[in-house]
Amino acid sequence: MDKSNLIKTFSDCLASGSVADAMSYIRNLSVIYLLPSDMQKISRLIDRYRDVLSSFSSNKSLKIAVLGGFTTSVIVNAIKTHLLAEGWVVESYESEYDLYKIEVLDASSGLYAFQPEVVLFATGTVNIEEFPLAGSTAGQVTAMAETLVEQFRDLWEIVKEKTGATIIQHNFEYPVEQLLSRLEFKYSWSHSKYVETLNNILWQMDSREMYLLDIFGSSVRCGLTRWLDSRWWYFGKFGINPELSWEYGRMFAGLHCAIAGKSKKCLVVDLDNTLWGGIVGDDGIEGIQIGNISATGEAYSGFCRYIKELRKRGIILAVCSKNDSEQAKEVFLKHSEMPLKLDDFACFCCNWQSKSENIASIAEHLNIGMDSLVFVDDNPVECAEVSRTLPEVAVIEMDGDPAYFIEKLEKLHLFNQLEITREDLGRTDSYLQRGKVESLRKSALNLEGFLESLCMAGRVDVATENDLPRICQMFNKTNQFNLTGRKYDTSNLSEYILNTSKFCLCSKLCDKFADYGLVSAITGEISEDILRIDNWIMSCRVFSRTFEQFIFNHLVNYASEMNCSTICGEFIRTVRNNYVADLFKKLGFRMIDSNDSERWYLAVESFESLKTYVKVFQGAVKK
Amino acid sequence: MSIMEDINEVFRDVFDDTNLEVTEQMTAQDISEWDSMAQINLIVAFEEKYDIKFTTEEISVLTCVGDMAKLLEAKRIQ
Structure with missing residues (x-):
């Protein structure tokens, strides 16, 4: 079903009271790119059908106040759309553009009348009124940054005291204009370096005083001049390009899931044309595309290596594929360029049963909720079967160019964590790694030593x-x-x-x-x-x-x-x-x-x- | 599809009104919901559809369907 039809069907389901179906459609919608107009439409439907959506058993209502340093209407629609997909029916409140300080300080403001459960400070580099003077020392720059962060902190404290709400704060993106050109990143007093200093201070408070929404990271990934398309700033004081509001919404939902302990825990993968190109049953272990046999093969290996890294970060992996089990296992046992090994997978379901049955048994075996599973498959029919039968599973259709599989997965912000503990890292692995790097450093002083150290x-x-x-x-x-x-x-x-x-x-x-x-x-x-x-x-x-x-x-x-x-x-x-x-x-x-x-x-x-x-x-x- | 048909489709989508029939004479005054938010929705939708880009000036003054059609035609040819 294409996007317009999905929205139409979502709307029809709500109108006819089939909330369970509507929820399954909104989940499908939230993983594909949506235009601002799509999310506005969805957001209006949420407002219209708020009662019926909130009364659905697995949904919760949530009041979010957005205090904007710029126009926030577009991002509010994105937040409502993506949070509904995660089971929150959002009611929103927006402060007038750039009046957020007054809203916080005025005890009789609309903010407090609204009684928010989450307060989002949607600010950005456009709201930094003062930058360090040229030639300031590093100490002066830090002091200035600390003062600005302190002003924000005062606002968080007041809001927390008056409402008990969870605070989410944007960090800062690099300014679009880089006045020092080549030297922008040389001097600590440059605008860009000042932004870095601010962000470093904010990160130290993350998870304790508030939760940081990583605008900086997102703007770097999307491209700074695309993130803040100046046209939209001049036209309507939009601090984030409306075209990218889908990305923003996904990131916000990812953070909110992490705060609520609802991040995904397990990645279930299909095999043929998902982890490698081709079909192992037809092409044989030598015929599948993986590794340096071809550019496509390299892209598939890149995806497999990425998945292996996810496992090291604590994500559980499982296989769910329609294949001959022994033949599929051979790839992991014998193919020299398959980075994943059998013991990377907590479950290996290869048979001819329906995928939804297999995924249900994976969830049962691992003793985790269906809503903590992500399933990736190239086949739209299989994806549809799983998402229809198990609507709580996040289903991602991995179609198209395998070179972009990682990007596609990362954009969805499914596997967020609030902290990474020493235990998460897996002690032995990281120690081995560190040993490697250090020995490399020691010997890298001359070329011979370096070549020697490469073993x-x-x-x-x-x-x-x-x-x-x-x-x-x-x-x-x-x-x-x-x-x-x-x-x-x-x-x-x-x-x-x-x-x-x-x-x-x-x-x-x-x-x-x-x-x-x-x-x-x-x-x-x-x-x-x-x-x-x-x-x-x-x-x-x-x-x-x-x-x-x-x-x-x-x-x-x-x-x-x-x-x-x-x-x-x-x-x-x-x-x-x-x-x-x-x-x-x-x-x-x-x-x-x-x-x-x-x-x-x-x-x-x-x-x-x-x-x-x-x-x-x-x-x-x-x- | 002609430009006017395309425009009609985008307008129906943005204003969520399946019965909407736009004409070249129509302006922002004729559609009550055509505010700055709708303007963004329209512009982004057209940019996405035709892989084109509007200037800041065009975004701010483009409030007549006929002008929009002319400009889209010109940009599409470029």
């Missing part, structure tokens, strides 16, 4: 059919470390594997931070006692690490195993391969000809192994 391990193998797609793709997209510019398609390339007078070597590298996988390949042929290199490529991610020396040492070994006495190389200059212009020279070759292309040779007998910081890795390359 690089590599291997060079004769390429097999399985390596072909990746090698072929590398030849097509590697321009810098590319000796001749020759490209191959899969059929040319398989010649190098099958024909005994030709060869193709591929190299893999990992270090203590990452497994880079297959990052280099050499093609060539052998006639009599001469090994001729046809082309050699290497991914730019592993440049300058002495990996080419490592590979070349292996190539020389290979040449002597093949009884070759000479290695010939060729360098053909292209627009972008200057990086390897003197590679042969560095490796100890001599130039014999430089007409159309440079021809180089090296006598195997007199070759001495080159210095490299890459160690030989036996077995499969793994982190």
Whole structure:
């Protein structure tokens, strides 16, 4: 159902008194992008049907007063829309634009007559009246910031005392104008640095004196000049671009859920076309898109790594997929580029039952409420089935480009926490991590020490059919470390594997931070006692690490195993391969000809192994 | 769809009135709910629909359906 139809159906359900259905539609609506006019419409429906919505068993009514340093009507509609999706039927009160101080100080103001349960201070950098003078010391800047925060704190205290309401305070976004240009972030007295100082002080009070709504973070993610589109400020004193009110509403709902202890606890994922591209049942473990097989594969690995990080932050993971369980498990057990492992998942439901039944059993098994689950799936039919049967589950349709899956999930602010405790971080993990970084710092003073500290391990193998797609793709997209510019398609390339007078070597590298996988390949042929290199490529991610020396040492070994006495190389200059212009020279070759292309040779007998910081890795390359 | 049909659809949506029939002569005076909030809703909806951008001046003075149609036509061609 498209957006307009969803809103229409939501409205019809309310009119006919089917509140349960209406609630399920509003949940679907709140996870897709809504225009200000959509949220205005929804907000009016909430006002019209407030009684019937409030009387629904799992809903609660909530009175929110918004004290704005700018026009807040658009964000109020967004708050009402998104909080309804989380089960709060909001009644709102808005102060007049920029009269918030008076409202707080005047005991007879509308604010107090309203008796709010939540008071939102919707202020922004536009409300900062005074900035530090140019040349102020850091101490002066901090003192000034403390004074301003103190003024806000006085207002919070008065409101808390008179109403007992929960206080939510915006922090400050960077000013759009950056007067110092390149030096904006150099001096503590610049407007931008002043904003940072204010925010640091506010964060220290977060969760104790009030809850901070991270406008700063959101404006950075959306882009500052988009966040505060100056047209809207001049037109109607809007401190936040109305186009972004959906984002704002999601962020607000995320914070309010965290305050109320209703943040999501568990992420339930589908597998095919969600964690990897393709269908493991049809394409097999080798055929699915994950890892550096392709750009799309990399996007899926990025999403999987992100999910793994969520687990480290304390989010429970579960699988719910229509698949053969053993086959699906193989991906986690055997695929070298799948960052998630079976023990990352608290539940692994792969069968042919309906997804809603599986999700219900996951919730039961984990002993958590249905409303603490998030389900992601690429298939709209499955999503619809789950959201119809289990309306409390947050269902996210992960369609489209996998490169944006993380962004899509993050925009919804589902997994908010108020604090991160030491326990959340998982002691051992973080200590190991810290150990790594420190040893890196110590040794990073010189290049040799740095390369040593990376603990690089590599291997060079004769390429097999399985390596072909990746090698072929590398030849097509590697321009810098590319000796001749020759490209191959899969059929040319398989010649190098099958024909005994030709060869193709591929190299893999990992270090203590990452497994880079297959990052280099050499093609060539052998006639009599001469090994001729046809082309050699290497991914730019592993440049300058002495990996080419490592590979070349292996190539020389290979040449002597093949009884070759000479290695010939060729360098053909292209627009972008200057990086390897003197590679042969560095490796100890001599130039014999430089007409159309440079021809180089090296006598195997007199070759001495080159210095490299890459160690030989036996077995499969793994982190 | 013609510009006027598009405009009609956006207006019906923004003013939540499925019977609304806009004409080129209509102005903000004819639709009681056409306030500054509605103006924002209209502008953002048109910008989203056509991937165009209005200037501050245009946002402030554009209160006649006919003018809106002309401007949308011009911007869409750009």
